[in-house]
Amino acid sequence: MLIFRITMLLVATSSGIPLACLWDYDTLKMERAAVPTAHEAIVGYFARHSDYYYRWRIKDRTSVPVDDRSPADYDDIAVAHEKLGDHDEAIRVIQEKIQRWPDDGRFESEANLATFLIHAGRYQEGLVHIDQALAINPDAHFGREIYQNRMVEYLMKDASNDESKSSRRSRRFDEYLVLKRDETLPPEEQVAEYQSAIAGLVGMLRFGNHDSPVLLEALGDLLSSHLPLDDRAAANANRLGARAYLVAASVSEEPARSRLRKQAEHAMSMQVGETLESTEKELKYELTQAKDLSTRITADEKRWAEQGLDLDTMFLDKYGETAPLRVSTTSEWKSRFRLLGLFTLVIALTVAVSKTRKFFKRRRSSSSNPSVSNLSLKPVCCVSSDEQSI
Numbered sequence: 001m002l003i004f005r006i007t008m009l010l011v012a013t014s015s016g017i018p019l020a021c022l023w024d025y026d027t028l029k030m031e032r033a034a035v036p037t038a039h040e041a042i043v044g045y046f047a048r049h050s051d052y053y054y055r056w057r058i059k060d061r062t063s064v065p066v067d068d069r070s071p072a073d074y075d076d077i078a079v080a081h082e083k084l085g086d087h088d089e090a091i092r093v094i095q096e097k098i099q100r101w102p103d104d105g106r107f108e109s110e111a112n113l114a115t116f117l118i119h120a121g122r123y124q125e126g127l128v129h130i131d132q133a134l135a136i137n138p139d140a141h142f143g144r145e146i147y148q149n150r151m152v153e154y155l156m157k158d159a160s161n162d163e164s165k166s167s168r169r170s171r172r173f174d175e176y177l178v179l180k181r182d183e184t185l186p187p188e189e190q191v192a193e194y195q196s197a198i199a200g201l202v203g204m205l206r207f208g209n210h211d212s213p214v215l216l217e218a219l220g221d222l223l224s225s226h227l228p229l230d231d232r233a234a235a236n237a238n239r240l241g242a243r244a245y246l247v248a249a250s251v252s253e254e255p256a257r258s259r260l261r262k263q264a265e266h267a268m269s270m271q272v273g274e275t276l277e278s279t280e281k282e283l284k285y286e287l288t289q290a291k292d293l294s295t296r297i298t299a300d301e302k303r304w305a306e307q308g309l310d311l312d313t314m315f316l317d318k319y320g321e322t323a324p325l326r327v328s329t330t331s332e333w334k335s336r337f338r339l340l341g342l343f344t345l346v347i348a349l350t351v352a353v354s355k356t357r358k359f360f361k362r363r364r365s366s367s368s369n370p371s372v373s374n375l376s377l378k379p380v381c382c383v384s385s386d387e388q389s390i
Contacts, residue, residue, distance in 0.1 A: 031240050035223065037206070039243070041205040042216065042243050043247065044290040045293060045322075047293070048206075050298040052301040057080045071100075071109075094116065107136040110129045110130075111133040113129045127152055127153070130145050144203040147204070148204060151215070172225075173222060217244070217245065217260060220264075223238070238270070242265075246279070246280060249261050249264065282327070285326075
């Protein structure tokens with residue numbers, strides 16, 4: 001018990017290893033559980049097609065005679081052009097689909113056309129088609145179009161300001177959502193909406209541009225929100241928010257890059273035992289995994305295309321399930337190693353104190369016994385030859 005009490009006292013009072021870091025619920029693991037797939041979306045660790053695939057898809061779908069093509073074929077062709085960066089051709093193809101099938105698959109047509117227009121920078125036109133898609137099916141894609149609408153409005157409002165586009169945005173995205181929200185909603189529904197906004201942005205990253213700095217920054221705002229608890233989902237996912245800012249910074253130019261890094265640093269400022277530097281080391285490991293996965297997919301799809309195989313079937317068979325992202329929380333392990341070292345030191349000190357106490361206890365016991373004391377104090381020497389003769 002003495003050892004345990006001393007250890008707990010020193011650990012709790014040590015400035016280098018706060019006790020809370022081991023049992024605090026606000027860990028990266030808990031953040032990942034609270035916002036599923038957000039981590040993977042931020043670092044780009046999910047199975048996504050390469051340019052080889054989209055070029056193959058265009059060739060495969062256009063090989064079908066025009067009169068025999070289905071609405072889904074048009075969607076596939078248009079999205080493939082969009083993924084290859086040809087916004088104008090994507091818009092043309094989807095408009096051709098709408099002309100042929102005004103009603104069949106109209107939600108998909110409106111949703112796709114809205115995305116193509118937005119990516120082409122035609123925000124106002126894109127908003128019109130988002131609204132038309134929502135009028136057909138407001139709950140499709142888990143309501144992702146609702147938050148795509150919010151994002152576009154947010155960007156348009158920010159662009160209308162006199163400030164430079166690269167400067168600090170006039171308002172964080174989490175703050176903007178609160179302003180747009182119906183304040184008559186009860187708190188539990190407000191929280192649900194906040195969670196839906198996170199899911200919507202994660203969906204946009206996964207199915208749109210996974211490295212969009214605008215989407216990543218907005219997601220970082222939500223995950224590291226400083227709004228009151230009733231205005232957000234739960235405890236902040238600051239570690240994930242910092243990652244979103246850092247990835248956004250890596251694909252941005254100055255001065256936006258420095259601004260995003262400062263936001264990441266602020267998100268990590270209250271995290272026990274962790275720093276921006278330790279987060280960057282962990283993020284580098286995660287991004288490496290994402291790059292390796294993308295490299296493997298690119299090599300496979302190139303080989304399959306050269307072999308004349310069906311890339312849809314081959315991709316689904318091999319990448320239908322992806323191994324989980326491996327997370328290396330270096331700061332947490334450093335804290336645990338420091339704690340182990342401190343515990344070992346405490347054990348050694350306690351043992352030394354215990355032995356010292358036993359030594360002095362024996363000395364006191366010897367002093368209390370006269371015979372033992374006299375014997376112990378009487379000098380012992382050799383008897384001389386003269387003494388022997390006497």
